[in-house]
Amino acid sequence: MTVKVGIPRALLFHEYHLLWISFFEELGAQVIISEKTNKNIIGEGIKNTVDEACIPVKLFHGHVLNIKDKVDYLFIPRINSIFKNEHICPKFCGLPEMIKNSINDLPTIIDTEINFVKSKNSLKNTIYEIGKYFSNDYKQIMSAYDKAYLKFKNSKRIIKENPFSEVNMLNNKKIMIMGHPYNLYDPYINMDSIDKIKSMGAYVLTPEMIEDQYIFDYAKKFDGRLYWTFARKLVGTALYLIDKKNIDGIIYVSTFGCGVDSVVADIVEKLIRRKSDIPFMLVTLDEHSGEAGINTRIEAFIDMVKWRDISENNISAHG
Ligand code: SF4
Incomplete structure (x- = not known):
């Protein structure tokens, strides 16, 4: 048997x-x-x-x-x-x-x-x-x-075969959704965030689409010790995006009770706010998160990213 x-x-x-x-x-x-x-x-x-x-x-x-x-x-x-x-x-x-x-x-x-x-x-x-x-x-x-x-x-x-250059050919807004893979790729836990962003006409990218070597190299530029694999990957992704300027907005998906994210999400947010004008939003989910609240935040974020084209940079990158 x-x-x-x-x-x-x-x-x-x-x-x-x-x-x-x-x-x-x-x-x-x-x-x-x-x-x-x-x-x-x-x-x-x-x-x-x-x-x-x-x-x-x-x-x-x-x-x-x-x-x-x-x-x-x-x-x-x-x-x-x-x-x-x-x-x-x-x-x-x-x-x-x-x-x-x-x-x-x-x-x-x-x-x-x-x-x-x-x-x-x-x-x-x-x-x-x-x-x-x-x-x-x-x-x-x-x-x-x-x-x-x-x-x-x-x-x-x-997965890594040139998603960025492919996306650059499109007019759609490019949104990086980052976080631990089990938060990004389980649609139930993230309340279908990826499909929601796509349905608003934006193109979604994830850290898994970036070459590992880039992530390693950019993470080395971080001024501090990255002890955890998840930290290296997410900080390397943030520094890569800041340098390449090839993204229109970043959404970091975290879950309540994550000790690692309490440090890493904070580092990523500070890096993005200090070193770039890329719009950034942190979404922290817990078992009581309501879908309507998540929808509203995502819609407001994508609208803000789109309006920045019309109003140039008069709209704050951070909502
Ligand atoms: S504490 Fe954070 S990094 Fe650790 S398993 Fe939970 S979500 Fe993942």
């Missing part, structure tokens, strides 16, 4: 799903992904997570509950670091324990540590550790990973 492995559609799923799905499928497993976020998933997540957790972590709990009874394994790695010499938000390394302590009757959890601060050999060990749940053949596991990684890399390359 085919082994079933479940992946919750939350947190880093939005960044790495193609890699993980392809890897498990190459090893002969059937991958079950939780449903798209809905009212029930978020409600169950909130009920089964400690109050102090951020919404994305609560949502992760809801997605686990959505698939836990349908699978033999749940993939919840203990993530310490996803880039060399950088750390990720500490919530990620505590996630397997949080889940085990909050949810009963779980299948076996694949909670292998992912830690890029360690040596390169450790990556191979990590892959082997995960693959061992499905095969004892080292070569098969490594080959499955290589194939999955190639697919993943190609998909990332396509």
Whole structure:
């Protein structure tokens, strides 16, 4: 019988799903992904997570509950670091324990540590550790990973293929919507912000469309230590946009209870306000955010970006 492995559609799923799905499928497993976020998933997540957790972590709990009874394994790695010499938000390394302590009757959890601060050999060990749940053949596991990684890399390359130059050919206003990928790519949590902006005739860009190397290089120009991967990516994106002047407005989407964003969103906002006249808006979502309020803020922001053409720069970039 085919082994079933479940992946919750939350947190880093939005960044790495193609890699993980392809890897498990190459090893002969059937991958079950939780449903798209809905009212029930978020409600169950909130009920089964400690109050102090951020919404994305609560949502992760809801997605686990959505698939836990349908699978033999749940993939919840203990993530310490996803880039060399950088750390990720500490919530990620505590996630397997949080889940085990909050949810009963779980299948076996694949909670292998992912830690890029360690040596390169450790990556191979990590892959082997995960693959061992499905095969004892080292070569098969490594080959499955290589194939999955190639697919993943190609998909990332396509996303980055010149979106800015393509967009420059258009007359539409260009809006960067930035934040953690799980806030940007889960339409339920961000209340369809991307589609709303598009429906107002603007072109939407995200940090994932910028070449990684640019983000690295611009982040190095920041006058301070960027300890977290998310911080490096978002500050690098902001400095890139400020320098290139190729965007008409920036919306930063954050969620209530995010310790990282309480620092990073503030740094990004200060950089943009001090070094550019690009209109900027911070949207902080929580489980009680009303859609009407978000719609009004987005509409007012896009209108302001458009009016700046008519009134030149007489309209404040910051609302
Ligand atoms: S970075 Fe923020 S939103 Fe993401 S898991 Fe950590 S605290 Fe939650």
